[in-house]
Amino acid sequence: MNHDADVVVAGGGPVGLMLACELALADVSVVVLERLTEVDTTIKAGAINSPSSEAFYRRGMLPDLAEVQRGAIEKFSSFLRQRQAAGASGVKPPPKFAGHFAGIMLRGDLLDESDPDFGSPGPAAEVGLVPQEALERLLAARAAELGVVLRRGVTLTGFDAGEDGVHIHTSDGSLRTGWLVGCDGGRSTVRRLAGFPFPGTDPEITGHQALVEMTGSEALGAGWNSTGTGTYVHGPMPGRILTVEFDGPPADREAPITAEELEASLRHVSGVTDIKIHKVLTATRFTDNARQVPDYRAGRVLLAGDAAHVHSPFGGQGLNLGIGDAMNLGWKLAATVRGWAPEGLLDTYTAERHPIGAWVLEWTRAQVALMRPESHTRALRGVISELTGTVAATTFFAKKVSGVWQRYDLPGDHPLTGRSAPDLELSDGSRLADHLRGGQALLLDLADDADLRKRAAGYGDRVRVRTAGCLKRPGLAGLLVRPDGCTAWAADSPGPSDTPDTSGTPGTPGTPGSPGSLDELNAALHRWFGTPDDTAA
Missing domain, CATH: 3.30.70.2450 (Alpha-Beta Plaits)
Known part of the structure; x- marks a missing residue:
């Protein structure tokens, strides 16, 4: 089948646009179909969580988001001034905000920020108040810069999916593509036409x-x-x-x-x-309709965002969950299109994202249950409110709300494996995020280990290699970071008690120079980036 585009994305909201940008970074041609003729100005989510902020930071978008946040903060200040002028009682800025659970406020002054789950997000930690409409405008501009074709006012009406591609029918003609991704919302046409099951619970609010x-x-x-x-x-x-x-x-x-x-x-x-x-x-x-497809892929048709899972909007979880889907799927689908994806890579999209989506559904169901206005629930709400007045409970809830708890189940025992990579400050004056803007994987050599660097030979533009010292984590010796910012492999330098003796014993297991650790690196490289080939494109 001759393709008009490598990938067609149905839905030009933040999730569809983010996915399109990720694909375009990998030189994949993308057409986005959006039924609306202009950016949707309907009031929706008002904030992004830690994984989303880190994702945008790693793609160089943080300054624009910070400017949007300044406007949001000014609107909040205006709200307080208006209430004071109107004579409302008890008007004062709230304590540092750490989120909410079912409308129960979490106080930032009770947050234990030393908890290791908060990691080292760097400047991304300073940006969160970004309304969905503003985010969509920024992503549309970025998509245009990357060469994404955004066709507004075009509705997907049907498609025929085969083994070699998808023939798509729209309100403005037809086009052929290798892959179709439905990012077209909770009432997804793609999901319905493809026949994805959508089990869940019915609404009560x-x-x-x-x-x-x-x-x-x-x-x-x-x-x-x-x-x-x-x-x-x-x-x-x-x-x-x-x-x-x-x-x-x-x-x-x-x-x-x-x-x-x-x-x-x-x-x-x-x-x-x-x-x-x-x-x-x-x-x-x-x-609070809460549903999720069992598998995010059916052949050459995939789903992301609300098309794959719906739930109540409390806390803006839907927007953030969808951005995570786009980051996870983008590089994997691009690898498949470009022909270097190892076997089963695309199937890890569902394997990694479905459990997080299922958790979000349960989290929002729990909030709805705690908001019911009947006597037993109100008594329980009082207990939870009292709990959130403690450091331990505030920290627990804040970690869940912020998304810093999220981790993929990847092979390896290092505490960073499967987690969002820390934004390390490097000896050359750069930060780790600076090396992820192009959307490639990164092998970071922090111990100047030639053998470690040699393992990435032959991966071409699939894996970039960088050697530098680490200013604040001297014990960390090596890090393999996937394009989505997830740590695929990590190793530490040996401590004093781990130093090899003079008998010629090989390096300590778990350090970059040891055979065991480098074997784990080899396995991670093959698992995520296929077979090394100097001619790979």
């Missing part, structure tokens, strides 16, 4: 999120508020509201959202009857 112009808001509590009739949120920007009611899903999720509907919901949940909503700037309904 109706949620609204909106930006509005209203009066009477000074009587509302700021932030998250749990009441006897549900949950509501006011802020952190002027006019932003969110309500959660536990009387079942909406009768029609597609019906226009009116000021009257939002006003009735907010009055019901908050108990403030003087609220008057005069204008709706942007609004959305949501539920």
Whole structure:
């Protein structure tokens, strides 16, 4: 089959655009089909978590995201000023924010940041308040710079998948591709047409999120508020509201959202009857429908983001989960397209991402359960609230919310293996993230070990090799980092008690110079990057 593009991505939201960028970095031709003619301005997720921030940092996008965050912080400051001017009581900046669980705030001043799970994310740790709309605009611009073809106003209507490619039908003609990836949301057309099973649990809530112009808001509590009739949120920007009611899903999720509907919901949940909503700037309904496909791949058709898993939006988990999917899938699909992928590489996409998706579904179900406005749940909520006043509980919940707990089950005993690589400060003045911008894997030689570097010979542009000292982790001697930032192999230098004696004994197991450690490096290189070949492209 002659292809119009190596890969077609259905859906031009943040997940589809991130995937397209990752593919384009590897010289894979990509067409993105997006049914909307402009960036979606509907209010959605307002923040990114640690894995997402690290991913964008490693691709050189952190300065742009930091500028977006400055705007978000200014909107929060404006919200506080407006409340003070309106005479709202108890208006003051909250303590350092560490996230929330079911609307129970986590105080950053109770966070044990020395916990090893927080690792060393570097400058990425300073950026998190990035609204989804702004992120989509940045990714669209980056995709254009990388040569991605974004076709707006085009709807995928069908496709025929075969062994050698996919013939796609759209509202604007047809095209042929080697692979189709559905990033087209919770009601994915790709998922439905491909016949993916979508088991899960049915919804029990109706949620609204909106930006509005209203009066009477000074009587509302700021932030998250749990009441006897549900949950509501006011802020952190002027006019932003969110309500959660536990009387079942909406009768029609597609019906226009009116000021009257939002006003009735907010009055019901908050108990403030003087609220008057005069204008709706942007609004959305949501539920806690929680479902996940068992396998993210069916032949030449794959799913990512909400197309593969849906759940309630609390904490912006959906956006972040989807960005993780795109990072994991991008380089693996590119390797498959370019012909150097080792056997089974593409199947590791489901193997690694499905467990994290399943955890997110359970995490959001637990939050919905803890938000129910009945007496037993409210008693349990009191217990959890008391727990989050401790360092241990705050640290536990914050690690889960931030995503720093995430780890893939990879071979190897080193504590870094399977985790996001630390953003090491190197002796040449660079940081580890600086060497990941091109989307290739990196073998970092921190002990000037020629034998270690020799193991990567023949991998060409699949694995870059860099030799440098490490300023703050002198015990770390070598690191193999996949294109998605995951540590595939690591080794330490021998400590004083591990120094080989003078009898000619080989290096200590677990150090770069030892046969055992280098054998593990060989295995990791073959597992993720195939057979070395000096002619590989």
